[in-house]
Amino acid sequence: MRPKRKQKLLVMLGLVSLAAIAVGLTLYALRANINLFFSPVQIAQGDAPFERQIRAGGMVKEGSVARDPESLDVAFTVTDYVDDLEVYYSGILPDLFREGQGVVVIGELQRDGRLYADKVLARHDENYMPPEVAQALEDAGYSPADYQAKAAEVGKRLREEGDDPTLNQ
Numbered sequence: 001m002r003p004k005r006k007q008k009l010l011v012m013l014g015l016v017s018l019a020a021i022a023v024g025l026t027l028y029a030l031r032a033n034i035n036l037f038f039s040p041v042q043i044a045q046g047d048a049p050f051e052r053q054i055r056a057g058g059m060v061k062e063g064s065v066a067r068d069p070e071s072l073d074v075a076f077t078v079t080d081y082v083d084d085l086e087v088y089y090s091g092i093l094p095d096l097f098r099e100g101q102g103v104v105v106i107g108e109l110q111r112d113g114r115l116y117a118d119k120v121l122a123r124h125d126e127n128y129m130p131p132e133v134a135q136a137l138e139d140a141g142y143s144p145a146d147y148q149a150k151a152a153e154v155g156k157r158l159r160e161e162g163d164d165p166t167l168n169q
Contacts (some may be wrong), residue, residue: 055107058085060098060103076089090103
């Protein structure tokens with residue numbers, strides 16, 4: 001091989017190596033920003049990674065919301081009516097958050113099976129259910145339409161009792 005051709009070959013190999021390293025580092029950096037969605041049944045089966053940020057969703061179990069009167073800490077249970085997931089959140093909940101409604105929480109799943117949420121996302125109207133939650137309910141063998149009707153029933157009962165947070169809007 002001639003020296004000129006050998007030099008071009010080494011330069012090309014160097015450029016390809018640098019490009020491969022750059023792509024590898026970029027993919028490694030993006031890996032930390034991926035939030036995968038898991039339903040409570042998937043989490044109970046051990047499909048969700050521990051101590052990594054994930055999205056989990058389902059319906060807020062009726063009677064499970066417990067607020068700390070001294071702080072903004074809230075504990076509640078998210079269910080897909082097969083398994084339950086305990087969620088702990090410190091902060092102001094969305095105005096539309098209430099029992100019997102669909103939510104998506106973003107946070108880290110701990111080894112004790114509890115999810116410590118950084119964000120809580122609630123539905124934006126009476127008929128909306130997050131697509132991930134609807135899919136998780138369908139995968140569990142339930143119809144999301146059934147739970148929209150149940151959510152409307154819970155909302156009606158809360159309005160009658162005066163506990164509905166949407167009345168203050």
